[in-house]
Amino acid sequence: MDKPCILSNECLSHGYPRVKIAGEYVWQHRYILQLKLDRPIKEGFEACHLCNITNCIEPEHIVLKDINTMKKILELIIKEIEVAEFVQENLPQ
Numbered sequence: 001m002d003k004p005c006i007l008s009n010e011c012l013s014h015g016y017p018r019v020k021i022a023g024e025y026v027w028q029h030r031y032i033l034q035l036k037l038d039r040p041i042k043e044g045f046e047a048c049h050l051c052n053i054t055n056c057i058e059p060e061h062i063v064l065k066d067i068n069t070m071k072k073i074l075e076l077i078i079k080e081i082e083v084a085e086f087v088q089e090n091l092p093q
C-alpha cells in the first residue's frame with residue numbers, strides 16, 4: 001500500500017462510513033469497490049480493507065474477498081488459538 005488511508009466519518013455505522021445515494025444509505029467502502037470494479041459485488045464476496053481501518057475509503061485499500069475463504073482463514077485462526085490455550089493449560093507447572 002503506497003497511498004495513505006483516506007478517512008471518512010460520514011454517517012458512521014458500526015465504524016463504517018455510509019453515503020446517501022438515490023435516497024438510500026450505502027456503505028462507502030462497498031460503493032467505492034463497485035466503482036473500482038465497474039460492476040456490483042457478487043453474492044459470496046465482501047469489500048475488505050487491506051489496512052484494517054473500517055472508515056478508510058482509499059480505493060487502493062479496499063479489495064474484493066471471497067467470504068468462504070475468509071471463513072476458512074478465521075476457522076484456522078480460532079483453531080490455532082484453541083491449540084495455544086490447550087498447550088498453555090496443559091503445560092507442566
Ligand SMILES: [Zn+2]
Nearest residue numbers: 005051056061
Ligand atoms: Zn486504508
